[in-house]
Structure formats: structure tokens, C-alpha cells
Amino acid sequence: MADRIVIMGPGAVGSYVGAFLVQAGEDDITFIDMWPEHVEKMRAEGLRASGSQGDFTVPVNAMHLTDAQNITEPFDYAFITVKSYDTEWATHFVKRYVKDDGAFVSIQNCWNDPTIANIVGEDRQLGCIASHIEVALWEPAHVNRGGAPGRDHGHTVFRVGEYTGAITPRSEALAAKLDHIDAAYATDNLPGERWAKLCQNGMGNAISAMSQLGSQEMAGDDRIRRIRINLAKEGAQVGLAQGLRVVEINGTPAEFWADADRGDVFEELDGKLSEAGGRVNWLASMAQDVHKRRKSEVDFMNGLICEKGRETGVATPYHDAIVEAMRLVDSKAIAPGPENVDRVVRAIEG
Numbered sequence: 314m315a316d317r318i319v320i321m322g323p324g325a326v327g328s329y330v331g332a333f334l335v336q337a338g339e340d341d342i343t344f345i346d347m348w349p350e351h352v353e354k355m356r357a358e359g360l361r362a363s364g365s366q367g368d369f370t371v372p373v374n375a376m377h378l379t380d381a382q383n384i385t386e387p388f389d390y391a392f393i394t395v396k397s398y399d400t401e402w403a404t405h406f407v408k409r410y411v412k413d414d415g416a417f418v419s420i421q422n423c424w425n426d427p428t429i430a431n432i433v434g435e436d437r438q439l440g441c442i443a444s445h446i447e448v449a450l451w452e453p454a455h456v457n458r459g460g461a462p463g464r465d466h467g468h469t470v471f472r473v474g475e476y477t478g479a480i481t482p483r484s485e486a487l488a489a490k491l492d493h494i495d496a497a498y499a500t501d502n503l504p505g506e507r508w509a510k511l512c513q514n515g516m517g518n519a520i521s522a523m524s525q526l527g528s529q530e531m532a533g534d535d536r537i538r539r540i541r542i543n544l545a546k547e548g549a550q551v552g553l554a555q556g557l558r559v560v561e562i563n564g565t566p567a568e569f570w571a572d573a574d575r576g577d578v579f580e581e582l583d584g585k586l587s588e589a590g591g592r593v594n595w596l597a598s599m600a601q602d603v604h605k606r607r608k609s610e611v612d613f614m615n616g617l618i619c620e621k622g623r624e625t626g627v628a629t630p631y632h633d634a635i636v637e638a639m640r641l642v643d644s645k646a647i648a649p650g651p652e653n654v655d656r657v658v659r660a661i662e663g
């Protein structure tokens with residue numbers, strides 16, 4: 314069925330998803346964004362998607378925030394794709410343009426589903442995890458995917474779940490739309506999926522952001538691998554302590570990460586990480602933000618793991634140190650660079 318979909322805040326993920334949905338030609342897609350040059354260039358030249366899945370440009374309907382007042386026909390879906398710290402106002406802003414029975418889909422990192430559900434109602438909220446999509450918007454109107462397509466190696470990238478839990482015709486229909494881009498499924502386990510992605514981001518994004526090292530450089534550095542294993546261990550322990558059905562984190566069960574203090578488990582995880590540099594030396598989204606001198610999502614990512622750790626009585630010293638260092642980067646008190654890895658090591662290990 315053709316739906317009217319608005320993509321609210323098309324950064325890298327929103328632009329990538331939107332470009333493919335426009336190309337698929339089944340739905341009517343509108344982009345609303347706060348970056349004037351992005352909107353202007355999309356209007357003038359179309360939206361280009363390049364990288365591991367080919368290179369194409371599609372004409373798109375792109376609007377500045379100030380144009381939205383002219384929207385007359387309400388949308389069936391709003392895909393919320395802004396950074397976490399913009400979720401609240403962006404949801405309020407777009408809500409008036411969505412049908413009363415329309416739905417809101419968080420295609421974001423972190424765990425913004427409760428924030429959106431509080432604004433629109435639980436029964437109108439869905440979350441979509443984009444697992445290992447690896448996309449970047451380095452210039453207006455051009456999104457690039459560095460990561461290998463998940464479908465090629467049995468990995469499901471898009472996981473769509475209702476806030477209220479059960480798989481529904483709506484979550485299945487959305488998964489079918491996203492399956493045009495890469496492998497997708499509907500899930501009845503949004504919190505467990507979210508937490509696994511949070512751990513995946515929590516173990517990589519901030520360390521990449523503060524050091525400005527890419528995925529291959531991080532895979533080749535034994536200190537960074539040790540930090541990352543401990544970050545994943547803490548994240549997995551906190552997720553399991555909350556009673557979540559945490560799905561695999563980077564292809565490995567959460568219980569295994571949680572057990573990383575055992576020497577043999579640590580060795581196995583270390584071996585896996587040393588081989589997981591990826592197809593290109595990729596900068597995680599938080600590293601892209603720091604590079605662009607934008608605010609990071611650290612409080613919504615590692616900060617959330619610390620907060621839930623305190624609630625469940627699980628110690629999170631690595632995440633605490635990461636949050637502290639990233640706040641210094643965010644406030645420009647320290648510059649990003651590889652020396653910040655030593656700062657984190659010193660803060661934890663003395």
C-alpha cells in the first residue's frame with residue numbers, strides 16, 4: 314500500500330533510507346530538515362546515495378522547517394531520524410502533520426522510543442534499529458554507505474518493533490518497505506534489540522569519536538580492543554540485569570560479553586574484534602559528529618548505560634570514564650585525537 318511518509322531530520326540514516334524508498338517508488342516521501350544547504354541541494358540536484366550498494370541520485374521533495382506550515386495532506390508515518398538530543402522538539406514539531414492514526418518510527422541510535430511514545434501515545438510509536446548500516450553524510454544531499462550490505466552475509470540490518478510489544482501488520486509492513494534497502498524483520502523484542510544496538514554503539518562510537526580513529530585502526534590497537542571489550546561487558550551486564558532479552562551484540566551473545574572477565578572468554582572476544590575492522594576504515598556516527606564539530610550523543614548512549622547501571626547496581630567504570638572524556642571533547646576543553654585513549658586508560662586503570 315502506498316503511504317505518505319515524512320522523514321524528520323534526514324541525516325545519514327534518514328537520507329539513506331529515504332533515497333532507497335524514493336527509488337523503490339511505492340510510497341510518497343517528504344524530507345524535512347534543519348540544514349539549509351542539505352535541503353537546497355536536494356531540491357536543486359536530487360539526493361545521491363553511494364557506496365557499497367551502488368550509486369544513484371533521485372529527485373526528492375525536500376522542505377525546510379519553515380516550509381512545513383504549507384503541508385495540507387497529513388502523513389501516515391513520520392520517521393524520526395534526528396540526533397537523540399533533538400528528538401523531543403522534532404516529534405512535537407512533526408506531530409501536527411501526521412494523521413490521528415498515523416505512526417512515528419524512531420530510526421535512531423540510543424533509546425528514544427519512550428520520549429516519542431510519551432508525546433504521541435504508546436500505540437502510535439515504533440522503533441527501528443539500523444544494525445551495522447554504516448552511513449555518512451559528509452556533504453549536503455550525498456549519503457554514502459561504507460558498510461557491506463547485511464543481506465550478503467546473513468545479517469539483518471533493519472529490526473522494526475512496536476513500542477507495545479507484539480508484531481503487528483503495521484510493523485511487518487514497515488519491515489517489508491525497509492527490506493527494499495537491506496534485510497529487515499519485524500520483532501516483538503524492541504527493548505532487547507535496542508539494548509544490543511546501544512551496547513554495539515557504546516563499545517565503539519565514543520572511543521572512535523574522541524580518538525578520531527576508524528574501525529580498522531581500532532581493530533589493530535590492543536588497548537582499544539581491551540577498552541571496547543570492557544565497555545561491551547558492562548553494557549551487556551546492565552542489559553541483562555534489567556531483565557531484557559538482549560539479542561546478539563556484534564554477532565556474539567550478550568551473556569558471552571557479560572562474562573568477559575574470564576581469561577578464555579576475553580581472548581576469544583579479543584580475537585574476534587581484531588578481525589572486525591570492516592570493509593573500510595569507518596568513522597562511527599559520533600566520530601563524524603565530532604569531526605563536524607557537532608554535539609555528540611554520548612549522554613544518550615554511554616550515559617544511558619551508566620544510568621541504568623546505577624539503577625540495577627552494576628558498576629560501569631569504563632562507561633563512566635568514556636562519558637567524562639567525551640564531555641570534555643564536546644565542550645571543546647580537549648581536542649579529539651588518539652592521545653585521548655591514554656586518558657581513558659589512565660582514568661580506569663591508573
Ligand SMILES: CC(C)(CO)C(=O)C(=O)O
Pocket residue numbers: 422443444445446447448513514517518596597598599
Ligand atoms: C554501529 C555503527 C558504527 C554502524 O552501524 C553505528 O551505528 C554508528 O555509526 O552509529
